[in-house]
Amino acid sequence: MKKIKICGLTNIEDAQNAIDLGADYLGFIFADSPRKIEIEKVIDIIAKISKKNAKIVGVFMNQNIEYIQDIDKICNFDIIQLHGYEDIIKYKKKLKKPLIKRVCDIVELQYIKNIADYLLFDKTKKSGRILEFKEIQEYNITQKYFIAGGLNENNIVESLKFAQTAYGIDLSSGIEEKIGKKDYNKMQKVIEMVKKFEINQYKNSIF
Numbered sequence: 749m750k751k752i753k754i755c756g757l758t759n760i761e762d763a764q765n766a767i768d769l770g771a772d773y774l775g776f777i778f779a780d781s782p783r784k785i786e787i788e789k790v791i792d793i794i795a796k797i798s799k800k801n802a803k804i805v806g807v808f809m810n811q812n813i814e815y816i817q818d819i820d821k822i823c824n825f826d827i828i829q830l831h832g833y834e835d836i837i838k839y840k841k842k843l844k845k846p847l848i849k850r851v852c853d854i855v856e857l858q859y860i861k862n863i864a865d866y867l868l869f870d871k872t873k874k875s876g877r878i879l880e881f882k883e884i885q886e887y888n889i890t891q892k893y894f895i896a897g898g899l900n901e902n903n904i905v906e907s908l909k910f911a912q913t914a915y916g917i918d919l920s921s922g923i924e925e926k927i928g929k930k931d932y933n934k935m936q937k938v939i940e941m942v943k944k945f946e947i948n949q950y951k952n953s954i955f
Contacts, residue, residue, distance in 0.1 A: 749946050750908075751916035752939055753894060754923075754930070755807065756783035757793070762930040764797045769939050772916070774802050778819060779809035779831060782927045783920070790823050805829050805848065813842045820845065829868070836860045848894065857887065867893035868918060869911070884911050894918045901937050908945050917942055 754766040755775030763774055776790050777783045794804060803826035808816050810832035820828065820843070829848040830839060833856075836849055840863055849864035851857050861867060869884060884893075892915035895907055900922030908914070923938055925931040 750914060750942055751894075752942065753805065753916055753918045754920070754935065755805070755896070755918055756781070756920040756928065757930070758783060758785050758789070758928040760793050760796050763793050765930065765932050765935065767797060767800055767802050769936055771802055771939075773805050773827070775805040775807050775829065775918070775920075776823075777807045779807060779811065787819060787822055794823065803827055807831055810834065813839060816843060827865075831868075836863045840864075854887070861889070861891060865892070866915065867891060869893060869895050870897045884913075889913065892916070896920070898922045899938065901934065901941060904938050904941050905945055908942065912949065
């Protein structure tokens with residue numbers, strides 16, 4: 749089954765709902781974003797949720813290593829996500845944590861694909877990314893990668909068809925009732941659709 753990452757979490761209720769619905773990763777954004785969260789809130793959320801096996805991801809964008817290290821010392825992330833144009837070799841060496849790196853373009857892909865622990869392909873145009881999901885297959889991506897970018901009940905199946913080898917799905921804006929507040933029903937429906945797609949793919953592969 750593909751892993752589910754719920755990103756842009758800002759409150760305890762959404763974080764616990766995400767876990768109860770089967771999320772594998774919880775993402776907290778510390779970069780400049782409408783979903784940016786304060787360190788104190790993250791500490792409170794982590795302390796109060798029933799975390800189970802979910803991993804905590806700190807999301808940063810073009811922020812210096814020392815800043816990330818300071819926050820990591822407090823929050824103790826399982827994984828760090830770099831969403832900008834960071835020097836992956838430098839950050840990997842200093843942070844000493846598994847890294848998810850957003851892919852900005854094909855040039856960066858060739859540079860980071862054997863260094864980052866996970867890649868993230870973001871479909872949104874405002875991310876500045878050149879690649880589209882349908883092109884992923886052309887580049888023979890063999891390492892684990894997430895797909896992201898406004899994924900919702902209307903586009904998730906089509907996106908999965910283009911990225912069948914994806915390791916995980918990153919959900920955020922497409923499952924919100926408003927910025928920073930997740931919609932339980934939307935979250936549940938998309939997760940169920942991902943699982944159903946995976947089951948159908950498995951059945952088709954053995955028959």
